[in-house]
Amino acid sequence: MIAKNQSTVIEFILLGLTDNPNLQLWLFQLFLLVYMTTLAGNILLIVAVRTDNHLHNPMYFFLINLSFLDICYTSIIVPKMLLNIVFSTKTILYTGCILQVYFYLFMGETECILLGFMAYDRYVSICNPLHYNAIMNRVSCTRRVGLSWMAGGSIATFDIYFVCNLKFCGHITINHFFCEAPSLHQLSCGDIFVDNIVTLVGGSILLLISLCLILFSYINISLVIVKLPSRRYKAFSTCISHLIVVTIFYGTAIFMYMRPRYSDTEVTDKMVSMFYTIFTPMVNPLIYSLRNKDVQKALGHLGRCKLC
Structure with a gap:
């Protein structure tokens, strides 16, 4: 087990x-309840959208993909954490750890x-309503969702290459409840300067591109809403839910990955990670x-229909 x-x-x-x-026991019951609530909430949202013809439009198409991502996102972390609590093993195979990091980054x-694409959808809907059906048609929306998955997978593959080349020199204890890239970087005994730079630059570019699209969309939405006093609340109400989700997601992501790393941040990292990997997927459908x-x-x- 101990290696060079x-x-x-x-x-x-x-x-x-x-x-x-x-x-x-208390933690097991809490996280099991949260996990089951997450699965139930997101599955119900997906089924409701798929079975209601009135919701077959681009906004809800993106929404069910977000719900599916949240199911995958939390399922990567919580089941293994629950098993470790029940059996008190607290171990994870090296391969399992790498896969957990990869799919966590991927999702x-x-x-x-x-x-970012969901924000753009709201921009087109409010700022260019006459061209909405032409711009956000089924083919273009499918391509945007496909691009999201392809880009996420490609960037995660690039990131995991550097994680796989970390040297641990016998240090195998991770002060975390799941395998996360920053925790493995802290565990490494080799020179991780290049790895940290690549992670910082790669994460910054990804966040910047998506954040710029979101800011562009909502700045233009705000300018249009100001000119529509009679329809101001109705127009903006379709954006509030997305803005809340974006704020939570980007706030925690920037805090975790865009700040300098120190040796005394383990407790803070655990709390923030627990928030956006376990609780955020539960509250999104709500x-x-x-x-x-x-x-x-x-x-x-x-x-x-279920009661009938």
């Missing part, structure tokens, strides 16, 4: 959130790009459904 380089490391030890045995980077009457109607119709 990454090629002979068999497994890592995940310390988890706490080593207090009195909290283990996160795909979601980053998808949120944010969209609570503020959207069309989704509420679709969910109500779905519930009535």
Whole structure:
């Protein structure tokens, strides 16, 4: 298990959130409830949109892809964490750790790009309503979603190359509840200057491109809404849910990946990571459904159909 380089490391030890045995049962129940709520909320949202013909438009097409991403995102982390709590093994195979890092990056980077396209959809809908059907047709929307997945996968593949070449020199204890690239960088005993630069630059470019698209969209939306006093709230209400999700996602991503790394940030990193990997996928469908009457109607119709 103890090795001089990454090629002979068999497994890592995940310390988890706490080593207090009195909290283990409570944590297991909490995260199991959150995970089941996440699955139920996102699956219900997907089914409601798919079964309601009134929701077959680009905005909801992007939304069900976001829900699917959230299901994958949390499923990469939570099941393994729950198993480690139940069996007190706190271990993960090297291959499993690398796969966890890869798919975590894959889903996160795909979601980053998808949120940008969702903002662009709102921009076209409000600023160019007469050309909306031509610009945001089924083919173009499918291409944008496909581009999000392809770009996310490509960037994650590039990032994981550097993670796979980290040297650990016998250090196999990860002070985290899942395998995350910054934690593995801190664990490495080799020179990680280039790795940190690549991660910082790559993450900055991805966030900057997507964030610029979001800012461009909402600045133009704001300018149009100011000129529409009678329809101001109705027009802006379709954007509020997306703005909340964007703020949560980008706020935590920038905090985690765009700041200098210090040795005393483990506890903070765990709390922030827990927020956006476990709780955010749970609240996203709630944010969209609570503020959207069309989704509420679709969910109500779905519930009535199940009772029939």
